[in-house]
Amino acid sequence: MSRSAHPAGPRYADVLPEGHYSAPPADLNQLDQGVWARTVARTPEGAVTVGGLDVQQLAEEFGTPAYFLDEADFRARCRAWRDAFGADADVFYAGKAFLCRAVVRWLHEEGLNLDVCSLGELTTALAAGMPAERIAMHGNNKSSEEIHRAVEEGVGRIVLDSFQEIARVAHAAAALGKRQRVQIRVTVGVEAHTHEFIATAHEDQKFGLALAGGAGGAGGAGGAAGGPAAEAVRRVLQLDSLELVGIHSHIGSQIFDTSGFEVAAHRVVGLLRQVRDEHGVELPEIDLGGGLGIAYTPDDDPSEPQEIAKALRDIVTRECEGAGLTVPRLSVEPGRAIVGPTAFTLYEVGTVKPLDGLRTYVSVDGGMSDNIRTALYDAEYTVALASRASTAGPMLSRVVGKHCESGDIVVRDAFLPADLAPGDLLAVPATGAYCRSMANNYNHALRPPVVAVRDGAARVILRRETEEDLLRLDVG
Ligand SMILES: Cc1ncc(COP(=O)(O)O)c(C=O)c1O
Ligand SMILES: N[C@@H](CCCC[NH3+])C(=O)O
Numbered sequence: 001m002s003r004s005a006h007p008a009g010p011r012y013a014d015v016l017p018e019g020h021y022s023a024p025p026a027d028l029n030q031l032d033q034g035v036w037a038r039t040v041a042r043t044p045e046g047a048v049t050v051g052g053l054d055v056q057q058l059a060e061e062f063g064t065p066a067y068f069l070d071e072a073d074f075r076a077r078c079r080a081w082r083d084a085f086g087a088d089a090d091v092f093y094a095g096k097a098f099l100c101r102a103v104v105r106w107l108h109e110e111g112l113n114l115d116v117c118s119l120g121e122l123t124t125a126l127a128a129g130m131p132a133e134r135i136a137m138h139g140n141n142k143s144s145e146e147i148h149r150a151v152e153e154g155v156g157r158i159v160l161d162s163f164q165e166i167a168r169v170a171h172a173a174a175a176l177g178k179r180q181r182v183q184i185r186v187t188v189g190v191e192a193h194t195h196e197f198i199a200t201a202h203e204d205q206k207f208g209l210a211l212a213g214g215a216g217g218a219g220g221a222g223g224a225a226g227g228p229a230a231e232a233v234r235r236v237l238q239l240d241s242l243e244l245v246g247i248h249s250h251i252g253s254q255i256f257d258t259s260g261f262e263v264a265a266h267r268v269v270g271l272l273r274q275v276r277d278e279h280g281v282e283l284p285e286i287d288l289g290g291g292l293g294i295a296y297t298p299d300d301d302p303s304e305p306q307e308i309a310k311a312l313r314d315i316v317t318r319e320c321e322g323a324g325l326t327v328p329r330l331s332v333e334p335g336r337a338i339v340g341p342t343a344f345t346l347y348e349v350g351t352v353k354p355l356d357g358l359r360t361y362v363s364v365d366g367g368m369s370d371n372i373r374t375a376l377y378d379a380e381y382t383v384a385l386a387s388r389a390s391t392a393g394p395m396l397s398r399v400v401g402k403h404c405e406s407g408d409i410v411v412r413d414a415f416l417p418a419d420l421a422p423g424d425l426l427a428v429p430a431t432g433a434y435c436r437s438m439a440n441n442y443n444h445a446l447r448p449p450v451v452a453v454r455d456g457a458a459r460v461i462l463r464r465e466t467e468e469d470l471l472r473l474d475v476g
Helices: 009-015 055-062 071-085 101-109 119-127 144-153 163-175 228-237 259-279 305-323 336-342 373-377 467-473
Strands: 048-050 066-070 089-094 113-116 135-137 157-160 180-187 191-193 196-198 242-248 285-287 329-332 343-355 359-364 394-400 409-417 425-429 450-454 457-462
Touching: 048 055, 055 066, 055 343, 055 425, 055 450, 055 457, 066 071, 066 336, 071 089, 071 101, 071 305, 071 329, 071 336, 071 450, 089 336, 101 113, 101 119, 101 457, 113 119, 119 135, 119 144, 135 144, 144 157, 144 163, 157 163, 157 242, 163 180, 163 228, 163 242, 180 228, 180 259, 191 259, 228 242, 228 259, 242 259, 259 285, 259 305, 305 329, 336 343, 359 409, 373 409, 409 425
Parallel strands: 066 450, 089 113, 089 329, 113 135, 135 157, 157 180, 180 242, 242 285, 285 329, 359 394
Antiparallel strands: 066 343, 191 196, 343 359, 343 425, 394 409, 450 457
């Protein structure tokens, strides 16, 4: 619908940017299945349910704000990724998206591996029984303690991110009398974010070793052929305590097409070929990282795991055949694409402040402490009145939090029913990834719980923080 065709068009046109949400949806009560977890529905009486449970009852039992995670959806997504990639490839769930012990157990049961990037994530994984050999350890500045613990526990791979780290991991492995499986993380000169495809300034970042160029800074390439990545291969191959199993590349976040992976695979395979020609070694693994996008709004149209798996396999196979290499074992590291769509955040409305001719500010009982993504990345979300249906007309709204910051926005532009009132419950979908895991205590907010819902039963898997939790840290 064009904006001018809508009765309220001119008013919205004054305050809304072109594009998303320039006009209200036809039915404010309708839940777009693309952005909600699979078992979310609206009852004939009007309330939103998940796993068969009414959000009003959930709010009464668990309070707000709270994240509600659809366990059946999470498990189904794990299986979809595992089945799409099959037995000759590995799916590593990126724990940074959201991790707790229950999630680790689900991953284990569904046959996924786990990518961790800190001692905290590693400890959580091990505490929940994930076998160490199914864990990959990441990080651009792993501490000695993290390296020591990872090697000691026997993680399946450590992804080396710098020259300094090659020496540190080799030293730790030698001291522990072990030979550590490692991959080298390379920057391939492609950075992909959402629909953008940026091929400049790509090596200007903290992660990984560049494929291109001659010097790698302090301790760099020293004039040998190839860039820092090729030099890193040389160094690792000389160290008895390290077993170089492959090359790793991660090109960005919230990516919707595979063209960036195509360039990445082409360049990674180029390095594999160079390694074979120079050292007579064919490395057996290639990891193309994560970054696959999800639907935050109805305008986003992510691919299914089957399509992604086929595209990535085809790309790697084609490149390897072209280079005369045996096709290595492929792995990927989706985080957001697995957990992102499976949860929503439930808030209670506290105040409603109409600004005539502009918009209505709707303040909820959470904000940038439970979802920093809007403030940090200008991320877009949708929102629905969840405790009841409404027949009222649309009201252009901005859903904001309760923090002392005017940028404390949860949903920048949303249409909510005009009869919205304090006490109503709002649900923001697609908050499973990078919301609880990036939650913070700004203004001494208490981080909300994560409640897993499945087949009519709900249980807390990460409890709400309490005032005692906050005060326990305050030892002054
Ligand atoms: C190395 C690596 N692997 C995997 C991921 C997971 O990304 P996403 O959650 O977007 O799939 C990230 C984060 O961007 C990452 O840095
Ligand atoms: N945290 C980011 C993505 C970075 C992922 C880690 N490399 C997000 O919320 O979208």
